[in-house]
Amino acid sequence: DGGITQSPKYLFRKEGQNVTLSCEQNLNHDAMYWYRQDPGQGLRLIYYSQIVNDFQKGDIAEGYSVSREKKESFPLTVTSAQKNPTAFYLCASRAPGGQPQHFGDGTRLSIL
Amino acid sequence: AQKITQTQPGMFVQEKEAVTLDCTYDTSDPSYGLFWYKQPSSGEMIFLIYQGSYDQQNATEGRYSLNFQKARKSANLVISASQLGDSAMYFCAMREGRGNAGNNRKLIWGLGTSLAVNP
Numbered sequence: 001d002g003g004i005t006q007s008p009k010y011l012f013r014k015e016g017q018n019v020t021l022s023c024e025q026n027l028n029h030d031a032m033y034w035y036r037q038d039p040g041q042g043l044r045l046i047y048y049s050q051i052v053n054d055f056q057k058g059d060i061a062e063g064y065s066v067s068r069e070k071k072e073s074f075p076l077t078v079t080s081a082q083k084n085p086t087a088f089y090l091c092a093s094r095a096p097g098g099q100p101q102h103f104g105d106g107t108r109l110s111i112l
Numbered sequence: 113a114q115k116i117t118q119t120q121p122g123m124f125v126q127e128k129e130a131v132t133l134d135c136t137y138d139t140s141d142p143s144y145g146l147f148w149y150k151q152p153s154s155g156e157m158i159f160l161i162y163q164g165s166y167d168q169q170n171a172t173e174g175r176y177s178l179n180f181q182k183a184r185k186s187a188n189l190v191i192s193a194s195q196l197g198d199s200a201m202y203f204c205a206m207r208e209g210r211g212n213a214g215n216n217r218k219l220i221w222g223l224g225t226s227l228a229v230n231p
Contacts, residue, residue, distance in 0.1 A: 042116075042203060042221035043157075058218070090157060098164065100147055101219065103157035 002027045006091050006104035012112045013078065013085060021076045021107045023091035032074040033092040033101060036060060043090065049074055078109060086110050115139065116206055116222035123227050125194045132179070133189040133225045135204035144208045146187040147219065148178070151201040160202075163187055194229045201226050 004025045013019045025032065031050050035043040045058030049068040063082025068074055074093075078085045088108050092101040117136045125131040137146065148160045163171045163178045171178040179188040191198055205219040 040223070042223045043205075043219075044221075045218055048218070088155060090155075092157070098145055098162075100159040100162055102159060103149075106155040106157075108155070 004091060004093055004102060004104035006089075006107050008107060009105065011107055011109045013109060014112050016080045018077055018079050019109070021078070021089055021091075021109070023074045023076065023104060024072055025074075025093045025104075026072060027093055027095070027102065028071070029093035029095050029102075030071070031094040031096075032068070033094070034058075034064075034066065034074070034076045035090045035092065037088040037090060037106075046076065046089075115220045116204055118202075118204055118222035118225050120225045121223075123225055125191075125198075125227065125229055127196060127229055127231050128193055130190060130192045131194055131227065133191070133202050133204075133227065135187045135189065135222060137185050137187060137204075137206050139185075139206065139208055141208040144206055146178070146180070147205045147207070148176070148187075148189045149203045149205065150198075151203060151224070153200070157203070161189065191227075196229050196231060199227060199229045 007022045033048045034046040037043050044060050046064050047058050047066040049055035052071050055066050055068050065077045088106050090106045091104045094101045115138045119134050144165045146163045150158045150160055161171050161173045161176045161178050163180045170180050175192045177190045201224045203224045204222040207219050
């Protein structure tokens with residue numbers, strides 16, 4: 001089955017620690033996205049990538065970093081500079097043209 | 113200014129009845145697309161339906177239909193014959209621009225409407 005896999009489902013971060021959220025897709029999509037969702041809120045774009053080895057900052061990129069070394073993979077690192085990382089993180093990918101974004105099941109990040 | 117407005121934080125509907133979830137948008141771009149997504153309590157975001165600004169007819173997808181009123185800048189989601197499994201958050205989103213000068217084109221999201229279907 002084609003789809004987007006996010007792991008882990010739950011993640012805990014200690015103060016001062018960097019953590020990496022995994023996002024893998026086998027849909028052969030070029031574009032991939034990372035969103036953050038806080039309780040009672042819509043989605044806010046962190047980073048997006050149109051193609052391998054290229055990515056752009058979204059609306060709330062501070063304290064986050066990404067890489068896109070392979071088409072299938074778009075990992076997100078939440079750095080210690082992100083002072084309020086507790087949130088639900090969603091990864092998405094999209095085929096070219098007017099296609100909708102398709103999402104993974106999300107990772108819930110909490111602070112220990 | 114908020115570009116996507118969902119005015120109903122919460123809605124209730126009786127099972128088997130129809131329900132309309134409101135969405136208004138603001139854009140000066142003549143070309144745009146409107147999307148509705150469903151987010152159950154488990155968290156995944158499920159694409160439901162899409163309407164392009166140049167589409168002549170309202171989009172339909174099974175029990176979902178989009179009441180697209182361009183002059184009013186509204187794109188309301190209609191769910192017919194509600195089921196218990198329809199209980200979820202529903203998000204309206206907009207993408208501005210067209211063509212592939214935007215494979216990266218961002219979605220602008222509303223704050224969502226929580227729908228509860230009563231048995």
